[in-house]
Amino acid sequence: MNTIAARIYDYLKAYPPFNLLNPEQLMAISTAVDVIYLEDQHYLFEIGQPVANHFYVVRDGAIGLFRKDNTLVDECDEGDIFGLRALLRKGDYKLNAKAIEESIVYSISSELLESYITTNTNASQFLMASFASNTKARNSEDDDFMETLSRSSEYTYLQTADYSKNPVTCTLETTVKEAANIMTEKHVGSIVIAKDNKPIGIITDKDLRTKIATGRFEIQDKVSTIMSSPVITYPETITVAEAQIAMLKHRITHLCITKDGTDHSDLTGILSEHDIIVLRENNASALIKEIKRSHSANELKGIRQRTELLLKRYLEQDIPIDFMSKLISAINDAITQRIIGFALDKMEQKPPTAFAWLAIGSQGRQEQLLMTDQDNALVFEDVSKEYYEATKSYFLTLSEYINSDLETVGFELCPAQMMSNNAKWCNSVSDWSQQFKRWITTPDQDNLMLCTIFFDYEHVYGDKSLVEQLSEHIFNHIESHDIFLNYLGRNALQNPPPLSFFRQFLVEADGEHKDQFDIKARAMMPLVDAARLLILSHNIKSINNTIERYEKLVELEPQNKDTYQFCMEAYKNLLRFRTEQGLTNNDSGRFIDLESLSKGNRLRLKRSFKAVKAVQDLIKTRFNLSQLM
Amino acid sequence: MNWFKRKSYPEYWSSYTAHFSKPQEQQLDGIRFVVFDTETTGLNTKTDRVLSIGCVAIEGLKVRISDQLETYLQQDQFNADTVKIHGLLKAGKLTKVEETEGLLQFLDYTKNAVLVAHHAAFDVAMINQMLHRNGLPKLKNHVLDTGQLFQKTKIDTSKSHFSLDELAERFNIPKHDRHTASGDAYITALLFLKLVSKLKSKNPKLTLRDLERSNNRVGLL
Numbered sequence: 001m002n003t004i005a006a007r008i009y010d011y012l013k014a015y016p017p018f019n020l021l022n023p024e025q026l027m028a029i030s031t032a033v034d035v036i037y038l039e040d041q042h043y044l045f046e047i048g049q050p051v052a053n054h055f056y057v058v059r060d061g062a063i064g065l066f067r068k069d070n071t072l073v074d075e076c077d078e079g080d081i082f083g084l085r086a087l088l089r090k091g092d093y094k095l096n097a098k099a100i101e102e103s104i105v106y107s108i109s110s111e112l113l114e115s116y117i118t119t120n121t122n123a124s125q126f127l128m129a130s131f132a133s134n135t136k137a138r139n140s141e142d143d144d145f146m147e148t149l150s151r152s153s154e155y156t157y158l159q160t161a162d163y164s165k166n167p168v169t170c171t172l173e174t175t176v177k178e179a180a181n182i183m184t185e186k187h188v189g190s191i192v193i194a195k196d197n198k199p200i201g202i203i204t205d206k207d208l209r210t211k212i213a214t215g216r217f218e219i220q221d222k223v224s225t226i227m228s229s230p231v232i233t234y235p236e237t238i239t240v241a242e243a244q245i246a247m248l249k250h251r252i253t254h255l256c257i258t259k260d261g262t263d264h265s266d267l268t269g270i271l272s273e274h275d276i277i278v279l280r281e282n283n284a285s286a287l288i289k290e291i292k293r294s295h296s297a298n299e300l301k302g303i304r305q306r307t308e309l310l311l312k313r314y315l316e317q318d319i320p321i322d323f324m325s326k327l328i329s330a331i332n333d334a335i336t337q338r339i340i341g342f343a344l345d346k347m348e349q350k351p352p353t354a355f356a357w358l359a360i361g362s363q364g365r366q367e368q369l370l371m372t373d374q375d376n377a378l379v380f381e382d383v384s385k386e387y388y389e390a391t392k393s394y395f396l397t398l399s400e401y402i403n404s405d406l407e408t409v410g411f412e413l414c415p416a417q418m419m420s421n422n423a424k425w426c427n428s429v430s431d432w433s434q435q436f437k438r439w440i441t442t443p444d445q446d447n448l449m450l451c452t453i454f455f456d457y458e459h460v461y462g463d464k465s466l467v468e469q470l471s472e473h474i475f476n477h478i479e480s481h482d483i484f485l486n487y488l489g490r491n492a493l494q495n496p497p498p499l500s501f502f503r504q505f506l507v508e509a510d511g512e513h514k515d516q517f518d519i520k521a522r523a524m525m526p527l528v529d530a531a532r533l534l535i536l537s538h539n540i541k542s543i544n545n546t547i548e549r550y551e552k553l554v555e556l557e558p559q560n561k562d563t564y565q566f567c568m569e570a571y572k573n574l575l576r577f578r579t580e581q582g583l584t585n586n587d588s589g590r591f592i593d594l595e596s597l598s599k600g601n602r603l604r605l606k607r608s609f610k611a612v613k614a615v616q617d618l619i620k621t622r623f624n625l626s627q628l629m
Numbered sequence: 630m631n632w633f634k635r636k637s638y639p640e641y642w643s644s645y646t647a648h649f650s651k652p653q654e655q656q657l658d659g660i661r662f663v664v665f666d667t668e669t670t671g672l673n674t675k676t677d678r679v680l681s682i683g684c685v686a687i688e689g690l691k692v693r694i695s696d697q698l699e700t701y702l703q704q705d706q707f708n709a710d711t712v713k714i715h716g717l718l719k720a721g722k723l724t725k726v727e728e729t730e731g732l733l734q735f736l737d738y739t740k741n742a743v744l745v746a747h748h749a750a751f752d753v754a755m756i757n758q759m760l761h762r763n764g765l766p767k768l769k770n771h772v773l774d775t776g777q778l779f780q781k782t783k784i785d786t787s788k789s790h791f792s793l794d795e796l797a798e799r800f801n802i803p804k805h806d807r808h809t810a811s812g813d814a815y816i817t818a819l820l821f822l823k824l825v826s827k828l829k830s831k832n833p834k835l836t837l838r839d840l841e842r843s844n845n846r847v848g849l850l
Contacts, residue, residue: 003811004685005694035692037822039830060801102801104819107691 005031008106011059015079015599025116034107035059038099045083045093054107055083061103062610066096075100077603084110101610163238163257163271169194170223176212177219179203189274190254192267193227199256199267201227206253228252235261236268243271291334297342297408300335304371304409307331311369312583321369321576322547329366333359333460335409336376336402340461343401351398352391355380356462360418364456365528365544367575370582370589374403374411377457378420379466382428395426418453429466433473440477443487451488455532456544471541478536485537489623492529493616495522497609516591519578523608527571530615537622546571563614570608577605641733642765648741649769655836657825662687662773663742664821666813667752668715670708674754678704679728680717682735682756683810685818686742690825692818698738699811702731715808732759742770743837747793747817749774773840775817778824781840796820 009030012018063076076082169192193201211226233256257269361375362368399420420426439447459467531549550568582589665684671677686696703725746752757767802819806812829835
């Protein structure tokens with residue numbers, strides 16, 4: 001009997017490829033495990049050491065795999081396998097394996113596993129795949145290549161290129177001067193020379209510069225003398241990645257699109273390097289143009305729904321989440337601005353004084369990817385006492401129009417009434433300043449909550465100087481009540497990292513979302529709160545976005561670079577999870593069914609909790625919170 | 630000179646002692662440690678009995694799960710009060726062996742390994758008592774106590790006795806199978822590795838002799 005081996009069996013059976021083995025095989029493997037303890041920063045193996053006949057599974061903690069120049073290749077977390085080079089049974093380790101926190105690692109005989117998996121197709125396939133992905137990262141030359149390839153494919157992977165469908169053409173007989181006139185008239189940078197609608201050659205702006213302007217050819221010469229021929233052709237289904245590779249390979253900037261992809265079929269379009277460059281934003285900017293031309297909230301509703309499709313496609317294409325959230329925020333801002341325009345038209349009079357519309361909360365941080373509740377506020381210029389009531393009532397009416405139109409578009413009314421049509425959140429600069437002062441000087445639970453919402457405001461419409469005045473007031477108040485930051489700090493630590501002692505996820509104990517994981521409250525808000533607190537402590541108000549706040553913190557506190565970058569990555573992952581969940585389930589994405597996550601995503605989620613812990617530890621020390629807690 | 634010759638011991642004792650012919654290895658990664666724990670009918674080393682012994686070996690400073698021993702002993706003596714701690718019933722379903730057989734297994738398994746236990750004095754005394762009942766001398770092994778090793782780290786000198794639970798908590802060791810001999814042996818093994826690692830960071834050339842040195846003597850020299 002071996003109680004300890006049984007415990008190891010229980011652990012391993014949750015992870016592939018061990019879950020694919022039969023119980024006797026797994027018990028035999030568990031019995032043969034060596035348990036290794038590594039202190040933080042201690043090495044398990046180093047580059048150049050001969051490979052052992054063991055590979056490793058992380059039991060607790062995390063092991064980083066590093067290249068010689070100390071760049072991190074991979075971080076192995078609980079249940080992750082590494083050191084599979086042992087399966088090759090020869091050679092030296094090509095990476096350093098170092099504990100990046102205190103870790104316990106199981107060392108497992110590769111021979112034993114090998115003897116079991118040769119008869120088990122699933123298990124061996126899994127191992128082959130892990131091994132392939134591991135070795136790719138191990139050859140440093142190949143590795144760099146792989147990285148650049150994957151970086152460019154982030155945007156382009158499998159997306160069909162958006163080419164111009166009405167190519168500008170001329171014949172072989174056309175003169176260079178005529179061709180240049182056509183190009184100028186049509187505002188294009190290239191012209192295709194075609195015969196029977198089949199592409200023969202192409203002239204670009206560059207040809208005019210290098211061949212005509214230099215005097216090598218005359219403007220009266222035929223286009224055939226200076227054209228590039230034959231042209232490189234592709235079918236209409238060309239993806240952005242293909243196009244990019246083709247342009248690089250042939251060192252050209254334009255591709256001809258034809259019916260069947262050869263130069264013997266009809267020309268249907270032209271794809272330029274410029275098209276590809278603008279492609280990413282192109283879709284979003286087209287939407288923004290439409291928003292600006294729209295006439296009603298209903299029209300805007302349709303555009304906002306198409307934005308959701310755009311978002312879905314971006315997620316599939318693995319476009320960086322911070323880039324995505326900026327685009328979506330730009331669209332949301334454009335919609336709001338348009339709606340404010342509608343509302344002002346509906347008012348019988350012009351605004352009695354200057355005002356500004358503010359997005360607050362997640363919208364203010366430009367992190368609202370999904371359609372959630374609207375959170376907003378209005379600030380107007382100070383007016384003399386006798387006009388105050390009339391002014392305020394004007395802006396409340398205006399806000400009423402705006403809030404209701406935003407609801408039509410799909411931004412639901414805030415159940416907590418955090419909207420400008422609430423008299424509390426529609427105020428003059430002085431009233432706002434007083435309000436903030438009260439929150440800062442009496443930081444009870446409610447006021448701190450309001451601070452966390454209203455401190456993340458972003459100017460959307462109107463007079464920006466009002467917003468700047470407001471920010472100035474806030475900093476003056478904070479400066480004269482510096483204990484406030486300690487309270488805000490305590491508030492930021494309200495949600496500790498959501499792992500229990502045995503590193504299980506803490507899920508909701510009851511209610512509608514029983515056994516689901518609240519990603520917003522338990523993982524995202526702690527990171528948002530920490531970023532806000534730290535950036536305020538540096539007296540910076542202009543940055544609201546959580547990712548940008550951490551970027552700024554890296555710059556301001558290089559000594560804490562690792563922690564902040566960790567937080568940044570974690571937050572990006574969380575934002576992506578939440579958006580994916582929300583789009584899949586058509587809800588706010590806030591509650592995640594852990595079972596639905598792949599192991600990889602579960603680990604990524606768990607890893608983000610370490611970021612929460614890291615930054616909370618930092619806050620605890622910096623704001624000296626142990627005695628306040 | 631017959632009267633100098635000791636009374637003859639069973640063969641298993643002779644083969645056990647034969648392992649001690651060489652001088653003790655001092656380099657920690659060259660030593661086989663046997664981390665062990667006993668579950669007993671009570672805390673009196675004279676009158677109480679061992680119900681089970683759990684052992685796991687450490688070699689090359691790695692816990693070797695394959696190198697372990699888990700044995701349950703048939704005892705006539707029974708104490709209902711401690712059942713709730715260790716859960717071992719007098720006529721439980723576990724396969725049990727005679728005390729002599731258990732002893733034989735333990736000696737055969739342990740050989741000249743350095744023994745490690747939490748508050749080792751008690752467990753060693755219990756084993757020695759078993760040996761005594763069987764007409765045998767005391768254990769010859771070197772012994773380390775994780776409680777004393779913790780004192781050596783000077784992490785917390787507020788008291789002289791820390792329970793295995795306290796230390797497991799402090800060192801973040803999951804307390805699976807607490808109060809089974811094997812479970813406690815495994816927890817103690819992880820604790821031992823962590824303590825050695827802590828002590829090594831202060832003294833990279835740490836040897837067995839350093840671990841054995843009495844805490845009280847530090848500073849007297």
